[in-house]
Each structure stands twice: as structure tokens, then as C-alpha cells.
Amino acid sequence: MNNDTQAPTDLQDSEAAQFVRWFREVAPYVHGFRGKTFVVGFGGELINDGLLNTLIPDLSLMSALGIKLILVHGSRPQVNEQLSLKGQTQQFGRGIEPTSVTALECAKEAAGEIRLDIEAAFSQGLPNTPMSHAQIRVISGNFVTARPVGVIDGVDYKHTGAVRKLDIDAMRTTLNQGAIILLSPLGFSPTGEAFNLAMEDLATSAAIALRAEKLIFLTPEHIGHSNNLDIDTELARLDAEALISSGSLDEDCATFVRFASLGVKRGVARAHLVPYKQDGSILLEIFTHDGVGTMVVEDTLDDLRPATLDDVGAIVQLIEPLEQDGTLVPRGRAVIEREVERFTVLEHDGIIYGCVALIPYLDEQMAELACLIVQSEWQGEGEGDMLLRHTEAKARAIGAKRLFVLTTRTSHWFIKRGFVAGGVSDLPKHKQANYNRSRNSMIFIKKL
Template sequence: MNWFRNSSPYINAHRGRTFVVMMTGEVLDSPLLPSLVHDLALLNTLGVRLVLVHGARPQISRRLHAAGLETHFEHHTRITDSAALEAVIAAVGALRLKLEGLFSMGLANTPMHNASIQLISGNFVIAKPKGVRDGFDYQHTGEVRRIEVGPIRRQVDAGNVVLLSPLGSSPTGELFNLNAEEVASTAAIALAADKLIVLGDGVRINDEQQRILRELTPQEAGRLLADQRLQDSALERHLTAACHAASNGVARAHLLDAGDDGVLLKELFTRDGCGTMVTRETYETLRGARIEDVGGVLELISPLEADGTLVRRSRELLESEIQRFLIIERDGMVIACAALYPFPDEKVGELACVAVHPQYRSGERGIQLLRQLERRAREQGLERLFVLTTHTSHWFQEQGFQPADVHSLPAQRQQLYNWQRNSKVFAKTL
């Protein structure tokens, strides 16, 4: 039950927020699509204002192939002639009906029993022709001119889910084949959405050690795209859309592998998620503690106080000393802390209450806190740090601390030394 309890802050945080969720054409062919629709219905039930964007690339290609028509791409963009446009219209129309049917499910003993969700589509996307680029006439391939924000907002305000397709109409009445990622990112920006979520097939961005990159800034995402490290045109389109949205007012853009059943709920209702997030804001911050952080620090250190690793601190004591603490906060949760107690007459400082949440002990967060407190100590004119520890002497030695004697402590600190606890003393010259 812990996972459900831990999801409650996110349920409250997401209520009333606007999410633009894009599903690629490959996802719409997946056997997991009904489960994904159930999860989207759950978001709607929890008060999330949903705008869905669907792709249609593989469905269009199949219709063109069945009709014996060739298709050409330039810069990952399909050139759409009049015959191809008919295939686009047929594919998009079929997918709209498919999604409407899935959102209409209400059978007993299913997750959508009595859900009664209205999926609304219409001429919300206004398009313009792409024209001639580098000598290629893209014909009926277009670009997004604008998103009809007012009508969309009225629908989501009423609790409906809005569906946008990769097909837009122009003021002259023409239809244009659009890039679904462009529709999604442009809609997210225009609606001032809180999130853009891209659900694709096999979407995964790894670092050089083949570990998934959990977080990127738009600048880091831009460098990945410029270096052409992705070697996957679909992933390149997805990351470009995420980078565009995050650079233009959308707080967070998420890239998720829809082949992982429940990926949407894992990403939105767990602290670490399971995909890659492009965000303008730092998801994890190191900063000075404030009075409102006392509860989070107490929750972090209580297990360590219980097993004797740390000396017990009352809430009242912690409140009076909170300005001495640094914390690392991850999406609203205090996951690490440490404090510096200066003895200015002796030009010495005590490093105390170093704690890192068990789930986050592999990321060198303790070292980050130590380096920042060493910098703070130097700024205060301190020349040496000491620490008293019973359990973590090896870690402090690895960080340059040397064994020291109790009698080397400042006189005031010697008087407070707990001989029954028998902590070991380590010191480090700054």
C-alpha cells in the first residue's frame, strides 16, 4: 500500500493541471492501447485536464502501400500529394473513430465502468502549407499556423478530453498533413500546459553507460540533437518536440516507452518516474534549509536516530538550528541533509547530521553536501572541520578526514561529548 500512499501528493498536485499527451501511430497499433486509454481515463477522473494528440505515420504508410502508391520523405517529413492526402484522411479518420470507441467503453468489471468520458475532436488545429523547401514542393504537407486555444479550454473546463489529429485545415478550407510532434508541442505551448507527455514505441534515451537519462535541460537536449547521437529519427522527433516545449514555457516534457504497461502512471505518480524528462527547472536542488523543511528533515533522520547512527534532535532544537543545514530536495521531498556548526574562536567547524535517503545513496549526494559545507566553512574563515561518528568512519576517511582525539575538539564541544556514545573523532584541514 505504500506506493498508493506515496502517490497522494501527486494526485493533489496534478488536479486541475493541463497535460498534452501525444501517442504515436505505433502506440495506436499496440495491444496495450486499451490499458493506456484506461490510464488516461483515470487521469481525467482525478481532475487532470487532458488534450490528446495522436500520430498516424504507420497507418498512412500501410494505406499508401495497399493502394500501390509510393511515398517520399525529406528531412523525416512525408511529401503529401493529392493521392497521398486521401490516404492521410482515411487513416486519421479511422484512428479518431478507434479512439472514440475505446473512450466510450463502460462495461462492468472494467477500469472504465461508468466513466462517461467525452472525447471531443474538431477543427482545433489551423494549418498552413509547408511550401517549397530546398527545391522540394511538399504539396499537401503543412505546418501548424495556430491552435484554437479558446474552444479547447472550454472543452477541458467542462471535463471533456480533447483529441487533436495530425491533420489541419487552413483558412481557405484546404487540408494539410501535419507532423504529430509539432501539433503536440505547439498545442502544449499555446495552452500553457503544465506537461507535454510523448508516448512512443521503444522510447529510451541513454547515457554513455547505457543507463536511461532521467532528466535533461533544454540545453542538454539540444546538444544531444546537434551531436546526432540518437541515431533514431523517431526519437529525434520526440526529443525535438520536448525540447521545443520546455524552451517555450512548458514546465516539464516527458518521453515515455509505451511498451511498458502502466508507464504513464509510474511517471506521474512516483517520485523518480521511469522515462526521460526535459525540464527548465532543476528536478533536484541543493539549497539552504528553511523553517518549512523541518518536517522533511525530521522524516529523513528519524530512522538514523532510531538505529543510533545520529544523535536525536527534537523538533524545537531543529527549528532553532535549521539555518545551519543544507538539504537536497527532489521534487518536494528532502532526500539528503547536513549541517555546519562553527566555532569561530578556534576557526573550527563541526560537520553534523549527514544523512541521505536509502534510495538515493548511489548518487554522491553526501559528497555534494560536504563540498558545499566546506565552501561555506571557508567563507566563514574556518580552517578545519571535525566530525563525530559511530557508523560511517570509513566514508569520512575516504573524503579526506583523519582520525583525531577528543581533546583536539574545541573546549565547548569537549564538554558536550557523550562518553557513553563513544563516537570516533575525525578532522580535516581546509
């Protein structure tokens, strides 16, 4: 009987603990992204797949968390459907193609219908739904000035256009008022002529012009899966461009990767390619460490750098739990501030999740490795080894011949990495004098 009555309580406690842990893990991203501008582009395929009402609540949540959103929708399948209904043989693919008068009218019809569907989805507010109590304003307008593509290699592209400029001041004013901007793939010339635009070009142009923190493309599937390629979840821009040049990507994948790379090259901090068929994929990509899509950056994001005074708070947060359980000797904030130049931090997407300190004893050509920490939820990808290799190189650079570490609980980790057991007499004389015998820390030493 006791087991029967206790089980639900245990389950509830477990779920509560999981929720609290998740909420704490997400908090740094919420702080980091509040007030930042994200441009989210998605094609008409997402709408045809019936996933608009799944996506909108997630975008609403992002807006509620203080993220400034510009949405750019595509309409290619809808335009093609309209063309077929009108008896036209033309069908638009990924590449640039001429837009006839009839095709332009189809583009206008499709854009208008999709815009209304998106506005309607943001207007939902039924109780007990993700949009309950949400009051999201969606603003569309003539923000985009376009130019004709013109004649290329003797082909007149008619009403196919490219982005000339955007009304950045008006867009920023709109975003600062808490509204979401919705851009359709149409632009207008100063003479009032309409042009058919590519969603990818428009989204990338907006991200560049607004100096967006992120350019996010929602794609039908994981980049590379349709090509049976194992593509890293994080691509440096040059690697992404090499992948395009290799010809191993299909046209859809190559298009998304090309515009993501262009955005990063022109100053967008991060570009993400996220599969929209996975429920909550945009939230998982933005608010978790590993994400679920492919991210293109100018260089890889995992970044070792010297700590500064601005990092002391984050270092304290990393160290405190290990001090409390006895793994580390208590140092206190004042000590870390005084010795911050000895620390190196491991940063990802603006969030510090690892650190290490190097304390020199150069009179005896030795150095101590201390406070090697990687947050538990971000372990398993070799971050600890990265910090160790960096510290070993740093110790060699200052003239140390041996690196030592004092530990009570991680001896096997260091033994696997070439450290051998030592004694108190093997330590530098100053360290011997300050060795805390009550902790009885094990001593491991590695020749450099």
C-alpha cells in the same frame, strides 16, 4: 505444519508492506502533479502494435489523480497503409513531405478511425478491470488553427501544414471541467482548408501554448537503444541538442529529442521520452524517482539549494525516522524552524529527498556537519557524496579549516571520505560543553 500455515500469512504481510511503502513513495508525486497539465503524444505505431487498450487505463488513472491531460495521436503508418490500398506510391517518413489531395483524404480517414478507437477505449467500464467505474470524457474539436507550409526551395508542400495557433481559452475551459482533450494531427485554416500536421509539432506546440508541466512522447523503444548508445536518463537541453548535432541518432530518435528540446527551450518544465512497449511505462516514468525513459530538462534536476521555511515540513519528515531509531539527536520542529538557514536541501522534480546542515564555530575555525540524510529509496546514486561536497565547499567559504561530525552508526561512511577519529577535546569549546556523553557519539574530523 506450522510452517505450512504460516507461509501464506508471511507472504501477505510482505506484499502489504510493499504496497504501503510504494503508496507512500508515490504520494508526493500525486500532490505535486494534481492540477498540472501534461501533453502526451504517441504515434500510430503504438496503435498498430495493439497497445492502445493497455495505455488508456494508465491515462485514465492519471486523470483520476487530478492531472489535466491533452492527448495527441499520430497516424503515419495508418495513412501509409491507406495510400498503398489506393495504389499510391507515396509513403510518409519522419521528415516533412508534401501532402497531396489523396494523401490528405487518407489522413482524414485515419484520424477519424483512430479518434473513434481512442474514445471507445476510454468508454470501457467493465467490472474487475482497470477502467471499472471510470467516467472519462474525451473532447475533440477544432482547437487547432493551421497554416500551409507553402513552397520551400521550389517544392510546393500542398496540404502539409504547421500549427499557427491553438484556442487556449477553450482548451483550458475543457480541462478545468475534468475532460481529456484529444487532438488529431490535422488543423484548419480560417478559410476551412484542412492541413496535415506532424504529431510531434502539434504536441510540442500545445505544451508550449498551455505552459504544460510535462511534454511526454511515447516512443517505440528507449532513445538511443536502436543506435547502441548509452544515453543518460536525464539530459540537459544543451546536451540533448549536442547529441542531435553529433549525428549519432537515427531519424526517429533525433525527431523526438529535437521536439523535446524545443519544448523545454520554450518553457515546458520537463520533456519525457518513454518507451511504450514496457507495461506501465508512463506511470513508472511519472511516479518513480528514476523513471524508465529519458527526460530532457533545461538543466539537471538534482538541485542543491538553501532551505526555506516552506521546507521545514519536508525536513522534519526526513529527520523524524532517524530520531526515533536513535540515529539522530531529537531536534523538534521549532529548532529546525529557528535554524533553517543552516540547512541545504536536495530536490528532484519538486520533491525534497535529502538534506544537510552546517553549524559554524568560526572562533575556532571549525564547522559541524549535521543531519546528512538521503531517503533510503533514493540512495545509491551518489546523493550523499553530493551533499558532503557541497557542505565542505560551504564550510571553506565561511573560513572553516576543519569539518567535524558526530555519529553513532555511520562511522565507516565518513572514514571512507577522509574523516579521521577524534575525541571530545578536539571539538570546539562550546560543543564540548554540550556533548551528550550518554549517547557516546563517535567524533570524526576532516581537514579542509
